Amino acid sequence: MENPESTGPAPSAESPVVPRPRITNACEACRSAKVKCQASNQLGICKRCLDSKRECVFKTGPRTRRPRQAKRLDSSTPTNPLPPLPGPSKTFTIDIPMPPEDGVCSTFEQLRLAHEDFINRLAPGVSSGSSDDDEWGAATAATAGSAAAVPTPQRTVASALGVRPQFNLDSATSLLATFRDVMLPNFPCIVLPKEATVSDLARDRPFVLLAVLAVASSTRTLQGHSLYDEEFRKILGLKFVAGGERSVGLLEGLVVYVAWYPFHLRPKNKQAFQYIRMAVDILSDLELDQENDTDDLDIPPTPERMDQIRLYLATYFIVSHQSVSWARSRSMQYTEFTSKAIELFQRHSTLAADGALAWKARLQRLVEETNDLRRTKKNPNLSAAQAEYQTSLVLRGIESQLNEWESQIPPSVSSQHTIRSSLLSTRLFITGASLFRFPALKSHNVNELPNHPPTQEQLLATVPTLHTILDFFLSLPAGEINAFCGADWGSLILAVVLGYRLSLPLGDYPDWDHAHARRIVRFDTYLDRLCRMGDGSDSEDILAGLSPAATLRHNMDVLSASKVVIGVVRGKFRRRTQPVVSMPGSHPPVMPGSECPMLDGSAEQYYPYWDETFAANHLELAGAGGGAGVSEQQQQQQQQQYNDLWSTISMGWAQDNINFGGLE
Numbered sequence: 001m002e003n004p005e006s007t008g009p010a011p012s013a014e015s016p017v018v019p020r021p022r023i024t025n026a027c028e029a030c031r032s033a034k035v036k037c038q039a040s041n042q043l044g045i046c047k048r049c050l051d052s053k054r055e056c057v058f059k060t061g062p063r064t065r066r067p068r069q070a071k072r073l074d075s076s077t078p079t080n081p082l083p084p085l086p087g088p089s090k091t092f093t094i095d096i097p098m099p100p101e102d103g104v105c106s107t108f109e110q111l112r113l114a115h116e117d118f119i120n121r122l123a124p125g126v127s128s129g130s131s132d133d134d135e136w137g138a139a140t141a142a143t144a145g146s147a148a149a150v151p152t153p154q155r156t157v158a159s160a161l162g163v164r165p166q167f168n169l170d171s172a173t174s175l176l177a178t179f180r181d182v183m184l185p186n187f188p189c190i191v192l193p194k195e196a197t198v199s200d201l202a203r204d205r206p207f208v209l210l211a212v213l214a215v216a217s218s219t220r221t222l223q224g225h226s227l228y229d230e231e232f233r234k235i236l237g238l239k240f241v242a243g244g245e246r247s248v249g250l251l252e253g254l255v256v257y258v259a260w261y262p263f264h265l266r267p268k269n270k271q272a273f274q275y276i277r278m279a280v281d282i283l284s285d286l287e288l289d290q291e292n293d294t295d296d297l298d299i300p301p302t303p304e305r306m307d308q309i310r311l312y313l314a315t316y317f318i319v320s321h322q323s324v325s326w327a328r329s330r331s332m333q334y335t336e337f338t339s340k341a342i343e344l345f346q347r348h349s350t351l352a353a354d355g356a357l358a359w360k361a362r363l364q365r366l367v368e369e370t371n372d373l374r375r376t377k378k379n380p381n382l383s384a385a386q387a388e389y390q391t392s393l394v395l396r397g398i399e400s401q402l403n404e405w406e407s408q409i410p411p412s413v414s415s416q417h418t419i420r421s422s423l424l425s426t427r428l429f430i431t432g433a434s435l436f437r438f439p440a441l442k443s444h445n446v447n448e449l450p451n452h453p454p455t456q457e458q459l460l461a462t463v464p465t466l467h468t469i470l471d472f473f474l475s476l477p478a479g480e481i482n483a484f485c486g487a488d489w490g491s492l493i494l495a496v497v498l499g500y501r502l503s504l505p506l507g508d509y510p511d512w513d514h515a516h517a518r519r520i521v522r523f524d525t526y527l528d529r530l531c532r533m534g535d536g537s538d539s540e541d542i543l544a545g546l547s548p549a550a551t552l553r554h555n556m557d558v559l560s561a562s563k564v565v566i567g568v569v570r571g572k573f574r575r576r577t578q579p580v581v582s583m584p585g586s587h588p589p590v591m592p593g594s595e596c597p598m599l600d601g602s603a604e605q606y607y608p609y610w611d612e613t614f615a616a617n618h619l620e621l622a623g624a625g626g627g628a629g630v631s632e633q634q635q636q637q638q639q640q641q642y643n644d645l646w647s648t649i650s651m652g653w654a655q656d657n658i659n660f661g662g663l664e
Contacts, residue, residue, distance in 0.1 A: 028057045053165040090169040094206045172198045175216035186418040187485040188353040189255050189314035211253035215260035219482040246285040254279045255314050259485045279315050280331045288312050291337045300348040309341050313361045320364050321487045324371045355413040363426045399430050424469040425491035432462040432498050469495045470526050478534030482559050499523040527570040534559050
């Protein structure tokens with residue numbers, strides 16, 4: 001019988017030996033080429049497709065079955081000719097234009113001309129003699145000769161792309177439809193025409209298509225190193241850093257990628273914050289965060305200007321949400337132009353989906369104002385009671401503004417799942433502001449909410465909203481939950497944090513009756529239901545008997561991975577409350593610091609099931625077989641990592657000490 005507190009297979013004390021994955025059936029490419037389909041070191045893709053950078057597809061339709069030979073011979077009726085065996089699916093490539101790289105010779109020539117012009121400006125009236133002309137000509141010839149002798153670099157920006165990946169057309173068409181019809185309404189940051197096909201986007205907006213396919217593929221599986229994701233990050237590094245490109249198309253693709261990036265499954269990964277910094281830099285360089293002379297509330301903007309405003313509001317929302325969630329300083333501020341942009345966008349947009357983005361930006365501003373109360377410097381002229389009274393007045397004003405805006409949202413917008421999630425999470429954030437503990441603030445001269453503990457009635461007033469938002473997520477099908485953007489997942493995490501804290505002793509509130517609160521909140525029951533969210537499968541069922549090799553047969557999408565994390569939370573919660581259940585007079589200990597399983601290391605044993613970095617490392621260690629082999633493979637992996645442009649950039653930016661000397 002399983003321990004009720006277990007949340008999955010327990011990790012062994014020794015380093016786990018992960019078997020090399022096996023492929024039970026051949027992929028389309030290997031079957032068409034009539035070669036053996038062999039497993040690679042990356043999950044979900046065979047060795048041949050990995051080497052050729054081809055999307056590995058095992059089956060795209062029902063397999064045609066031929067009748068048995070005996071039936072064909074015994075049958076007296078004429079039979080129709082058998083259909084030919086299905087061939088491999090069509091593939092396509094995404095040709096993304098790169099800025100041309102100047103040759104070394106032309107660079108030297110431009111440098112010589114610049115110096116010559118500078119010297120001529122120093123002495124414009126002095127004419128040089130013939131001897132000087134001869135010497136200058138000789139020097140010029142020598143310089144030109146030496147410049148011509150310098151070998152040109154073998155690796156250019158264009159050649160750094162290497163082999164262009166071959167994507168499956170049927171798979172890409174399905175992913176595009178999923179993103180446009182299911183995912184994009186949750187966060188309408190770009191416009192995708194209904195009639196636009198994969199071929200159209202590959203020709204006109206290739207980088208946007210690459211971002212769309214990368215985020216849409218996460219709704220099906222997080223395993224392995226996604227070919228779309230790998231190509232997106234490589235192209236982004238080449239265009240943004242090596243090419244220095246700043247364009248609306250680059251910003252659109254980056255915003256799409258960041259909006260659906262699974263932050264909650266990789267919270268320690270610094271790349272997500274680097275992507276946001278890139279988006280803000282591009283927005284600032286293009287001056288899209290500034291008001292134009294043509295921006296008038298009474299005059300409809302041009303379609304190009306509407307696209308720019310849409311990108312600005314989407315970037316503001318992403319930056320604000322992440323800064324609030326991680327207690328970081330905002331790189332984008334809410335300004336008068338932000339308010340005007342929301343009004344312009346809401347008043348003149350002709351697309352029905354744009355209303356959701358405008359209201360999400362408005363609601364996020366209320367969350368910002370509530371969070372800013374924590375960063376307000378203490379007023380030495382106010383007593384603790386006066387400061388608490390002033391804070392309560394501000395919170396009541398914010399809540400009144402929320403009630404007013406909620407009544408103004410049109411029913412066609414308020415009925416959308418993403419707006420429903422934003423409304424509930426905003427109200428929960430405002431009413432439960434005193435209970436949310438974010439990463440520790442570095443400055444101690446801030447106003448910690450609250451100065452005086454709230455009453456038990458005030459804390460229990462958050463329970464109805466908590467139940468509403470949890471029931472809302474539990475009522476949704478798996479497809480809708482998988483399509484949520486990162487901010488919508490943050491709403492669920494917010495509710496889980498509040499339910500966890502209300503059900504246990506609160507160190508700041510010694511009079512808190514946690515036993516009574518547990519009976520009202522029923523958090524343990526909700527955790528059981530959340531572990532079966534979407535499709536009814538429990539997190540323990542997902543991980544039962546699962547190994548990294550078995551993940552080839554079990555797709556770990558965003559929802560499945562999130563339920564695994566919730567299962568870890570359920571195990572921690574039961575261990576904390578077990579002494580209270582066995583001995584009613586006892587109290588569970590107050591645990592200092594963060595108890596988030598994604599931050600304290602509790603969920604690291606499950607990372608290989610959805611993080612390609614951990615999965616690849618485990619598989620390489622399993623296939624090494626010995627200490628010398630492990631060391632050699634690690635050295636090769638490190639060398640390959642430093643040779644990759646985007647990996648070099650990421651490793652440097654993670655510590656804010658990027659060094660461009662290693663880039664070719």
